Amino acid sequence: MTNQKNDFTSWYIDTIQKADLMDYTPVRGCIAFKPDGFEIWEHIQGEMDRRFKETGHRNAYFPMLIPENFFQKEKDHIEGFSPELPWVTEAAGEKLEERLALRPTSETMIGHLYSDWIKSYRDLPVLINQWANVFRWEKKTLPFIRTSEFLWQEGHTAHADETEAREETMRMLQIYKEVVEDFLAIPVYDGEKTPSERFAGAVDTFSIEAMMKDGKAVQAGTSHYLGTKFAEAFDIKYLNKENKHVYAHTTSWGTSTRLIGSVIMVHGDEQGLVLPPTIAPTQVILIPVGPWKKRPEIIEKLDEIFAALKAKGIRVRLDDSDQSPGYKFNEWELKGVPVRLELGPRDFDNAQILMKARDEADKVTLELDIDAVVATVETELTTMQKRLYDKAKAFREEHSHTDVDTLEQLHQHITEKQAMEEIPGWVLAGWCGDDACEEHVKQETKFTTRNMPFNPPTEKKVCINCGKEAKHTVWFGRAY
Amino acid sequence: MTNQKNDFTSWYIDTIQKADLMDYTPVRGCIAFKPDGFEIWEHIQGEMDRRFKETGHRNAYFPMLIPENFFQKEKDHIEGFSPELPWVTEAAGEKLEERLALRPTSETMIGHLYSDWIKSYRDLPVLINQWANVFRWEKKTLPFIRTSEFLWQEGHTAHADETEAREETMRMLQIYKEVVEDFLAIPVYDGEKTPSERFAGAVDTFSIEAMMKDGKAVQAGTSHYLGTKFAEAFDIKYLNKENKHVYAHTTSWGTSTRLIGSVIMVHGDEQGLVLPPTIAPTQVILIPVGPWKKRPEIIEKLDEIFAALKAKGIRVRLDDSDQSPGYKFNEWELKGVPVRLELGPRDFDNAQILMKARDEADKVTLELDIDAVVATVETELTTMQKRLYDKAKAFREEHSHTDVDTLEQLHQHITEKQAMEEIPGWVLAGWCGDDACEEHVKQETKFTTRNMPFNPPTEKKVCINCGKEAKHTVWFGRAY
Numbered sequence: 001m002t003n004q005k006n007d008f009t010s011w012y013i014d015t016i017q018k019a020d021l022m023d024y025t026p027v028r029g030c031i032a033f034k035p036d037g038f039e040i041w042e043h044i045q046g047e048m049d050r051r052f053k054e055t056g057h058r059n060a061y062f063p064m065l066i067p068e069n070f071f072q073k074e075k076d077h078i079e080g081f082s083p084e085l086p087w088v089t090e091a092a093g094e095k096l097e098e099r100l101a102l103r104p105t106s107e108t109m110i111g112h113l114y115s116d117w118i119k120s121y122r123d124l125p126v127l128i129n130q131w132a133n134v135f136r137w138e139k140k141t142l143p144f145i146r147t148s149e150f151l152w153q154e155g156h157t158a159h160a161d162e163t164e165a166r167e168e169t170m171r172m173l174q175i176y177k178e179v180v181e182d183f184l185a186i187p188v189y190d191g192e193k194t195p196s197e198r199f200a201g202a203v204d205t206f207s208i209e210a211m212m213k214d215g216k217a218v219q220a221g222t223s224h225y226l227g228t229k230f231a232e233a234f235d236i237k238y239l240n241k242e243n244k245h246v247y248a249h250t251t252s253w254g255t256s257t258r259l260i261g262s263v264i265m266v267h268g269d270e271q272g273l274v275l276p277p278t279i280a281p282t283q284v285i286l287i288p289v290g291p292w293k294k295r296p297e298i299i300e301k302l303d304e305i306f307a308a309l310k311a312k313g314i315r316v317r318l319d320d321s322d323q324s325p326g327y328k329f330n331e332w333e334l335k336g337v338p339v340r341l342e343l344g345p346r347d348f349d350n351a352q353i354l355m356k357a358r359d360e361a362d363k364v365t366l367e368l369d370i371d372a373v374v375a376t377v378e379t380e381l382t383t384m385q386k387r388l389y390d391k392a393k394a395f396r397e398e399h400s401h402t403d404v405d406t407l408e409q410l411h412q413h414i415t416e417k418q419a420m421e422e423i424p425g426w427v428l429a430g431w432c433g434d435d436a437c438e439e440h441v442k443q444e445t446k447f448t449t450r451n452m453p454f455n456p457p458t459e460k461k462v463c464i465n466c467g468k469e470a471k472h473t474v475w476f477g478r479a480y
Numbered sequence: 481m482t483n484q485k486n487d488f489t490s491w492y493i494d495t496i497q498k499a500d501l502m503d504y505t506p507v508r509g510c511i512a513f514k515p516d517g518f519e520i521w522e523h524i525q526g527e528m529d530r531r532f533k534e535t536g537h538r539n540a541y542f543p544m545l546i547p548e549n550f551f552q553k554e555k556d557h558i559e560g561f562s563p564e565l566p567w568v569t570e571a572a573g574e575k576l577e578e579r580l581a582l583r584p585t586s587e588t589m590i591g592h593l594y595s596d597w598i599k600s601y602r603d604l605p606v607l608i609n610q611w612a613n614v615f616r617w618e619k620k621t622l623p624f625i626r627t628s629e630f631l632w633q634e635g636h637t638a639h640a641d642e643t644e645a646r647e648e649t650m651r652m653l654q655i656y657k658e659v660v661e662d663f664l665a666i667p668v669y670d671g672e673k674t675p676s677e678r679f680a681g682a683v684d685t686f687s688i689e690a691m692m693k694d695g696k697a698v699q700a701g702t703s704h705y706l707g708t709k710f711a712e713a714f715d716i717k718y719l720n721k722e723n724k725h726v727y728a729h730t731t732s733w734g735t736s737t738r739l740i741g742s743v744i745m746v747h748g749d750e751q752g753l754v755l756p757p758t759i760a761p762t763q764v765i766l767i768p769v770g771p772w773k774k775r776p777e778i779i780e781k782l783d784e785i786f787a788a789l790k791a792k793g794i795r796v797r798l799d800d801s802d803q804s805p806g807y808k809f810n811e812w813e814l815k816g817v818p819v820r821l822e823l824g825p826r827d828f829d830n831a832q833i834l835m836k837a838r839d840e841a842d843k844v845t846l847e848l849d850i851d852a853v854v855a856t857v858e859t860e861l862t863t864m865q866k867r868l869y870d871k872a873k874a875f876r877e878e879h880s881h882t883d884v885d886t887l888e889q890l891h892q893h894i895t896e897k898q899a900m901e902e903i904p905g906w907v908l909a910g911w912c913g914d915d916a917c918e919e920h921v922k923q924e925t926k927f928t929t930r931n932m933p934f935n936p937p938t939e940k941k942v943c944i945n946c947g948k949e950a951k952h953t954v955w956f957g958r959a960y
Contacts, residue, residue, distance in 0.1 A: 023593060027543045027580065032593055035538035035608065042539065060518045063510035063629055064613055065566075084572055086545075088582065091566035092617040100507060102568065113503060113512055128515065133544055133613065137572040149543055 001334075004270050005421075008214035012265060013143065019273045019335045021260070022143050029141035029148030033257070036281050036335065037144075040260050041151065043279040045131065047183050048153060048255065051175050057127040057155060062109050064132070065100035070108035074233040077107065080200020084136040086148075102135040107201060107226070107252055110156045111234030118158055118248055120239045125168070126158040134256075144261030145218065145480050152256035158236060158248040162227070165249035169225040172253040173206045176221035184259065185276040185388040186210045186266050187396055188220055189475055191451035196435050199252075203227035209450040209475065211396045212265035215423030217450050217479040220262055223253035261480075266392050267359075273336025274358050276388050277381040283339065284309055284377055285332045286318040289325040290344030298348055301368070305341065305353075308374045314381070333358060338384050339377055343368075357384050359391070399425025400475075402458055407465055410445055410476075426450065426477035430460030430470025437465035441476065450475040481814075484750050485901075488694035492745060493623065499753045499815045501740070502623050509621035509628030513737070516761050516815065517624075520740050521631065523759040525611065527663045528633060528735065531655050537607040537635060542589050544612070545580035550588035554713040557587065560680020564616040566628075582615040587681060587706070587732055590636045591714030598638055598728055600719045605648070606638040614736075624741030625698065625960050632736035638716060638728040642707070645729035649705040652733040653686045656701035664739065665756040665869040666690045666746050667876050668700055669955055671931035676915050679732075683707035689930040689955065691876045692745035695903030697930050697959040700742055703733035741960075746872050747839075753816025754838050756868050757861040763819065764789055764857055765812045766798040769805040770824030778828055781848070785821065785833075788854045794861070813838060818864050819857055823848075837864050839871070879905025880955075882938055887945055890925055890956070906930065906957035910940030910950025917945035921956065930955040 001018065002010040016022055021037030033041065049059070065088060071078040081104045088100040103109065110128075118126060131153050141147050155172060159165040173190060180186050188208035198205040202224035210220045228247040230236070236248045267274040277283050286306055292298040302318055309316040319328050325342070332340060342354040342363075353373060356363045357380055366376055404410050404427040417424045424447075431437060431449070441464060442448050456473040463470050481498065482490040496502055501517030513521065529539070545568060551558040561584045568580040583589065590608075598606060611633050621627050635652060639645040653670055660666050668688035678685040682704035690700045708727040710716070716728045747754040757763050766786055772778040782798055789796040799808050805822070812820060822834040822843075831848045837860055846856055884890050884907040897904045904927075911917060911929070921944060922928050936953040943950050 023596070025543050025589070025593065026547055027545045030543035030545060032543065032589075033541040035540050038540045039538065041541075058515035058519065059522060060515050061513040061521075061631065063505050063507045063512065065507045065510060065629070067506055086568045086571035086580075088566045089569045092564055092619075100566075109505065109512075113505065116503070139572075149545070151541065 001270075001272065004213065004268070009142070012261075012268075015268055015272050015334070016143055016264060024143075027148070029138060031143050031147055037260060039281040040263070040275070040279045041257055044179070044183070044259055045153075047179055047278070048175075049131075051179065052129050052153075052155070055171060055175065057129045057157075060128045060130055061132070062106050062113070062130055064103050066103050066106075066109050068099045068101065070112060071101065073108065074201045074230060076229075077201035081105070081136075084138060086135050086137050103132070104134055104136050105252070105254070106130065106132070106154055106156065107230050108234070111230045111236060111250070114156075114158055114248070114250075115235045115237070118236055118238050121160055121241055123238060124158060124160045124248065125164065127168075128157065129153055129155045142261070142480070144264070145258050150257050152254050155251070155253045157251045158231075159250070160238075160240065160248070162249050165251050166225055169204070169206060169223045169251045169253070172251070173208065173221070173223040176223065176253070176255055177208050180208060180210065180220050180259070181389065183276070183278050184263050185385055185392060186220065186262060187389065187393040189451060189453045191453035191475070193222070193451050194431070194438060194449045194472075194474065196438060197449060199224045201226065201229055203229065207451050210262050210266060211399060211426060211477070212262070212480070213268070213395070214265070215399055215425045215478065217426065217477045218258060218262045218265070219450075219479065220259060221253070221255040224251060226250045226252060267388055268336070269359075271330075272334035274388070275336035275338060277338045277385050280336060280338050281315065282317045282332075282335070282337045283314050283381060284316040284341065285337045285339070286316065286341050286343070287325060287328050287332070288320060288344065289342050290346065292344055295345050295348065298343055298345065301348065302343055304370055305373055308370050309377060312374060312378060314377065339380055341373070341377070355380065359384065359388060399423060400457075401425060401427045404429055405460070405462060405464065406467065407441060407444060410441070410447065410464065414445060424478070426475050428456060428458065428460065429464035429474060429476055430462050431472045431474045432463035432466055432468045433471040434463075434466065437463055440465050446478050447476040448479055450477050450479065481750075481752065484693065484748070489622070492741075492748075495748055495752050495814070496623055496744060507628070509618060511623050511627055517740060519761040520743070520755070520759045521737055524659070524663070524739055525633075527659055527758070528655075529611075531659065532609050532633075532635070535651060535655065537609045537637075540608045540610055541612070542586050542593070542610060544583050546583050546586075546589050548579045548581065550592060551581065553588065554681045554710060556709075557681035561585070561616075564618060566615050566617050583612070584614055584616050585732070585734070586610065586612070586634055586636065587710050588714070591710045591716060591730070594636075594638055594728070594730075595714045595716045598716055598718050601640055601721055603718060604638060604640045604728065605644065608637065609633055609635045622741070622960070624744070625738050630737050632734050635731070635733040637731045638711075639730070640718075640720065640728070642729050645731050646705055649684070649686060649703045649731045649733070652731070653688065653701070653703040656703065656733070656735055657688050660688060660690065660700050660739070661869065663756070663758050664743050665865055665872060666700065666742060667869065667873040669931060669933045671933035671955070673702070673931050674911070674918055674929045674952075674954065676918055677929060679704045681706065681709055683709065687931050690742050690746060691879060691906065691957070692742070692960070693748070693875070694745070695879055695905045695958065697906065697957045698738060698742045698745070699930075699959065700739060701733070701735040704731060706730045706732060747868055748816070749839075751810075752814035754868070755816035755818060757818045757865050760816060760818050761795065762797045762812075762815070762817045763794050763861060764796040764821065765817045765819070766796065766821050766823070767805060767808050767812070768800060768824065769822050770826065772824055775825050775828065778823055778825065781828065782821075782823055784850055785853055788850050789857060792854060792858060794857070819860055821853070821857070835860065839864065839868060879903060880937075881905060881907045884909055885940065885942060885944065886947070887921060887924060890921070890927065890944065894925060904958070906955050908936060908938065908940065909944035909954060909956055910942045911952045911954045912943035912946055912948045913951040914943075914946065917943055920945050926958050927956040928959055930957050930959065
């Protein structure tokens with residue numbers, strides 16, 4: 001396997017293919033999600049969906065094809081998305097009168113329908129989410145992280161006023177933060193995007209940003225306050241309590257299968273995947289070692305442990321194939337299985353069994369007592385989840401720099417890190433609010449604004465580019 | 481609302497719109513699934529998915545866009561599907577070199593990938609399912625039943641030999657039958673399709689067929705044995721235990737959102753939807769009646785019942801809006817809520833509460849004791865599920881005719897039923913196996929072959945059309 005430190009991207013592609021998460025297809029930029037890759041998504045989906053429903057949202061499904069004229073209605077939206085749209089122009093042997101876009105996102109179709117569904121303040125709020133496939137025909141693609149077709153959820157809500165809509169925008173960003181931190185063990189910075197990085201058509205965009213092991217950022221989720229922009233474009237008006245027709249305030253928010261890529265790039269190591277127990281298709285792998293074939297009681301004992309773990313709802317597998325133990329260790333490490341139990345004749349005779357956590361160097365010897373083994377494994381799965389988060393957080397802190405104040409210092413920082421073969425990570429810097437300053441930093445260093453964090457470790461006083469007074473404190477970094 | 485007996489189709493469209501299950505969209509034949517409609521699908525999905533996983537299947541996701549040359553590889557497949565395909569011809573401002581079809585089903589894309597994934601007998605069986613949107617650009621559409629875009633699951637499996645593949649084909653048909661009968665309370669006939677009604681590219685197609693209240697059939701699920709046809713077209717070969725390269729045997733099987741339409745057409749009545757408790761978004765509706773606003777203890781008691789039902793995992797709502805009780809009764813009946821509880825001052829003073837099951841004429845008086853009410857409601861939900869199945873089955877038996885043996889008798893049967901303003905239902909008849917006979921019956925009567933049931937109520941001796949010896953006993957009926 002490619003070395004992670006030397007060539008992160010090749011390591012990533014190697015890992016996800018060898019771990020059997022995906023495959024390329026003959027359609028440009030479209031991948032197939034194999035069962036292990038898709039199951040990770042199912043676990044993420046399950047957790048997100050539960051939290052959406054707990055907060056009063058319901059799922060719906062809207063058409064995938066969007067008439068061209070819908071895009072014309074919101075000018076920023078069409079500008080943002082039209083370069084990436086695939087178009088259906090013929091169907092059932094006939095040329096269509098109007099081209100139909102494969103949805104890149106559904107604000108327009110949903111806006112059109114909401115204008116019918118929302119007539120009175122009694123109809124509000126509308127809290128709907130959709131799980132769907134979407135299309136953005138991008139030039140450069142990378143499996144899970146940026147593909148022409150991907151899977152996501154898009155929430156679309158409508159509210160009586162700005163206050164409620166802004167509360168919703170923040171509520172969903174907070175849910176994203178909790179799921180990504182608690183469930184995927186990935187620490188994130190939450191904050192507001194700069195205007196140039198806003199969603200096409202939003203008044204304000206907020207994001208959670210995660211740092212990968214190569215120091216690059218992944219925008220792991222976004223939540224948009226759309227104001228009345230889509231309401232005006234699609235005439236989403238309602239009769240308020242004062243008997244006046246006014247525009248609804250809308251929001252939208254989304255997370256996608258790029259979360260799968262993020263998990264891999266945050267936790268993976270030189271041996272391959274490292275999966276948080278919450279999302280691992282297999283949480284515990286049982287492997288017989290040594291000359292176990294001569295000792296049927298070894299498999300019998302592993303079968304008992306298997307049954308006891310399964311009864312606790314743990315996703316467990318037993319690998320009794322003909323391969324050598326070393327081969328199996330490698331294979332299941334590559335697949336990121338959190339906990340391995342090994343049992344051989346000598347251990348059996350000593351009434352013990354070995355446990356190895358995927359992210360720890362040493363094996364632990366346990367007493368060969370089923371109840372005790374199950375209890376220890378359960379604890380280990382919880383502990384490991386927390387430990388992965390802590391490790392990822394320590395890594396991020398180590399590579400989050402707050403001592404860069406000028407463009408010159410940023411250049412110097414990058415050069416120094418490069419010389420030491422270290423990653424540049426992110427820098428927290430001041431920004432005057434001028435698009436040109438942001439653009440200049442990007443042109444010079446490829447560092448883009450990630451977000452303006454709600455809780456920056458420190459407040460910056462001067463703009464990194466022009467040196468004038470800073471209006472915002474911003475995370476800058478290279479990004480996927 | 482339109483009368484169900486007089487104009488079934490208008491009744492259906494009226495009902496699903498007023499019950500807020502769907503909405504039309506500006507894209508031809510594409511509907512929006514509103515939350516109540518989509519939740520029905522989520523319940524069906526949940527049950528199906530659980531059973532697929534129990535039988536060793538895993539989910540995956542394949543690209544939606546399929547290169548044109550893939551369709552050319554299996555000649556029956558392209559003939560069957562090409563008249564209905566929508567095509568992407570441009571993307572990101574450029575004309576594509578090859579057109580990409582919006583998948584009508586995924587045998588071709590999956591066949592292409594399986595040929596890479598399957599190399600040895602150790603790789604078999606491959607048991608994969610996909611939940612996805614698919615497209616068939618049909619001329620005549622009807623919400624849920626036949627739409628240009630719909631949601632479905634498609635299972636695609638590969639096996640070492642014919643025996644295993646045929647076992648899988650039957651296993652999945654059996655799961656469909658169990659889910660549709662037990663979970664949707666719809667009795668079905670399981671059997672084999674005639675060659676003319678086979679899936680494009682299948683060796684054998686099996687189906688479950690359900691009778692709607694207008695006597696028409698819905699094919700509620702199909703399972704196909706594909707033999708080595710797709711394996712040959714896409715080169716799915718593996719090294720068997722004898723060290724020979726041989727073709728895998730594949731299957732595919734699917735059910736779709738037309739199940740939502742079937743539930744409505746099987747159980748609905750003049751008052752609107754009647755939903756089996758298993759899939760009802762709201763299972764119990766609590767309604768305060770009479771001058772309840774002067775008596776806060778009424779709402780307090782309903783709140784307690786609400787909490788107690790919710791604690792049991794029952795999907796319950798309390799309607800304390802300003803509308804009249806009569807209005808509410810109608811509205812929640814229209815939405816098909818299985819059980820209604822009504823509480824007014826007089827009942828309260830008499831320590832009683834009224835319960836009404838959606839499908840029964842009379843209200844039942846219950847003692848106003850929370851535990852007792854909860855227990856009775858739980859029982860009623862189970863009983864009603866069974867009762868809906870029994871009613872649907874009685875209806876189907878009443879309209880399944882086994883006394884029609886010739887085309888003349890079929891004409892007579894149809895004429896008689898028409899004269900009495902009754903539905904013609906289905907007839908069980910013999911068939912010689914000749915396509916021309918099947919086609920002639922269809923041309924003359926619009927009765928098509930539904931399937932050749934595994935367990936026909938009786939065996940037919942002569943072909944309904946030509947009078948020669950019957951090779952098969954077949955259900956004939958009009959169909960959606």
